[in-house]
Amino acid sequence: MATRLFVDGQWTEAGGGALPTHDPATGQVIEEVGTASQADVDAAVAAARRALSVPEWAGLLPVERAALLFRLARLVDEHHEELALLETRDQGQPIGVSRQVSVTGAAEHLRYFAGWVTKLQGTTNPVSFPDTLHYTRREPVGVNALITPWNFPLMILTWKLAPALATGNTVVIKPSEVTPLTSIRLVELAQEAGFPAGVVNLVTGDGSVGAMLSAHPDVDHVSYTGSTAVGKLITAAGAASNLKRLTLELGGKAPSIIAADADIDAAVAGNLAGATLNTGQVCAACTRFYVDRKREQEFVEKMARGLDSLRLGPGSDEATQLGPLVSQKHREYVDSLVTTGEDEGAELVTGGRPVDGDGFFYAPTLFAGVTDGMAIMREEIFGPVLAVTSYDDEDEVLSRANDTEYGLAATVWTHDIRTAQRYADGIRAGAVFVNMPPIPDMAAPWGGYKASGWGREMGPWALDAYTEIKSVWMHYGY
Structure with a gap:
């Protein structure tokens, strides 16, 4: 049939x-x-x-x-x-x-x-x-x-x-x-x-x-x-x-803003889920992370450990947390952007390579020291590739988060209601998730700017x- x-x-x-x-x-x-x-x-x-x-x-x-x-x-x-x-x-x-x-x-x-x-x-x-x-x-x-x-x-x-x-x-x-x-x-x-x-x-x-x-x-x-x-x-x-x-x-290139007062463990867990669901093949996946400079090192270290702990394998295995990319063609595309990230000077913290063997697997990848003009911060990768940069004040980070052609989704991590409201109001995206991964619901509108x-x-x-x-x-x- x-x-x-x-x-x-x-x-x-x-x-x-x-x-x-x-x-x-x-x-x-x-x-x-x-x-x-x-x-x-x-x-x-x-x-x-x-x-x-x-x-x-x-x-x-x-x-x-x-x-x-x-x-x-x-x-x-x-x-x-x-x-x-x-x-x-x-x-x-x-x-x-x-x-x-x-x-x-x-x-x-x-x-x-x-x-x-x-x-x-x-x-x-x-x-x-x-x-x-x-x-x-x-x-x-x-x-x-x-x-x-x-x-x-x-x-x-x-x-x-x-x-x-x-x-x-x-x-x-x-x-x-x-x-x-x-x-x-x-x-x-x-x-x-x-x-x-x-x-x-x-x-x-x-x-x-x-x-x-x-x-x-x-x-x-x-x-x-x-x-x-x-x-x-x-x-x-x-x-x-x-x-x-x-x-x-x-398409999307969702920013995730981690404020100075954020619960870093919760932010790491939520962003790990939001960035690697379906091996990052999600339009709303968190892919560019703006972390308050005072918390940047802690976030990078804990996110790297979280990525390294994920169990890769075929989706049919009940224990698998990260499956393959959808095709060899797509894996080559993801790998080309990772290579570009290294060539442009981003610090490869973990991953950054296809996984040997059958299937179209790719190691979950984390970059730090990223700047806004790099391809891994601007182009939709649609894979388990995360890019972290830091910021110093709220006005700066809002401007940088909005400096993209996309506007589908964003996430914010903070305990301060004023900060949450300011970012939710200021981010130019169709959906802003505060202290939770970007997962839509059938009763809420879904679409982009x-x-x-x-x-x-x-x-x-x-x-x-x-x-x-x-x-x-x-x-x-x-």
């Missing part, structure tokens, strides 16, 4: 050949996954367009549409261990992360948005026209292309799929070619749950397939999570085709991405 596409309720052969997907812990091929052709993409979009108006979908009562989402969430629960093992095998993340974050998070998002179906409300408004009733209603945007990344393929897909379906839309899913297997399995479960033909479609393949969707004149909305560079290409394609709506969750993207996912804010607001004027003065 993995080499096939899902279009209009049927599994069909891909017209563009196949691509391998690998186990990052061994480098071995798991499956050959189909590559959609332009004809396949056109067929999937056309199926989604037709399904928007069929009574089996458009005519569902809110409670009936909610029931489908609740049923899909229940199927995810029933296949929890299967999905977790598949996610670990295809993406490499430790099995505990797959279970507790990816699969549990997917089911929770489906349930959360299932609950919203019966609560999608319009407003009545006191317009200044005599004998006129004015009200608004939310209507589905239409056909949505959901283009997902390789770092949390199952959970990030449900971030998009759940609100899209809750608001009555139809979708064409395009997972990363690097980690497509749990997305394929979720579509199988959606079919089992009973979603009508054409409501959920799947096309697999490389970036060219995403480009076809981005430029397609009959796609109304693209929701994309991935790199800023690709986000810019999607923006240009969407504008040139039909000025389609875009939701973009892009600047080159970290457009729009917000999760919570009621996600409903705005997938609905149009219609204004209705009714004159009753006759």
Whole structure:
């Protein structure tokens, strides 16, 4: 089934050949996954367009549409261990992360948005026209292309799929070619749950397939999570085709500020978790650390010990704390930035090398003595590479933390409420976490400032991405 596409309720052969997907812990091929052709993409979009108006979908009562989402969430629960093992095998993340974050998070998002179906409300408004009733209603945007990344393929897909379906839309899913297997399995479960033909479609393949969707004149909305560079290409394609709506969750280079009064042990533990979750392959991962000069040496020493204590291994091993990077190509990219850091004069405290043997492992790496202009402080590494610098006063550190093209997330470590509030207000990022790792929740908005993207996912804010607001004027003065 993995080499096939899902279009209009049927599994069909891909017209563009196949691509391998690998186990990052061994480098071995798991499956050959189909590559959609332009004809396949056109067929999937056309199926989604037709399904928007069929009574089996458009005519569902809110409670009936909610029931489908609740049923899909229940199927995810029933296949929890299967999905977790598949996610670990295809993406490499430790099995505990797959279970507790990816699969549990997917089911929770489906349930959360299932609950919203019966609560999608319009407003009545006191317009200044005599004998006129004015009200608004939310209507589905239409056909949505959901283009997902390789770092949390199952959970990030449900971030998009759940609100899209809750608001009555139809979708064409395009997972990363690097980690497509749990997305394929979720579509199988959606079919089992009973979603009508054409409501959920799947096309697999490389970036060219995403480009076809981005430029397609009959796609109304693209929701994309991935790199800023690709986000810019999607923006240009969407504008040139039909000025389609875009939701973009892009790159990040999250600062973590450790104040002089911080509990260093708590800051080290929290930042260790925030920097190495999923081997640092997280858009919100803490990667550049601004430590008050009086606490810098203590922080560096304790962080180095924490990194050195992490157990590396395949994600399927229950004891593994740090799994492999997702691919050999990505490992080479991470290693190139580490080499650049050394060449630019940063002090390599620990790590800094690929791990010999099978798979795509990389030693957790810590740099100290880093300056703001170095590549490891400015470019998104997306791996277990941490860079530490020091600061002397609050104005200085706020300016330096904001000196980046990105603005997705940030963390602050302090016991002083004034300091916490000042940094939370002053940091230009979509989310600021105080004394905790940067992990989002389904009820809170998620998205970035600047080159970290457009729009917000999760919570009621996600409903705005997938609905149009219609204004209705009714004159009753006759």
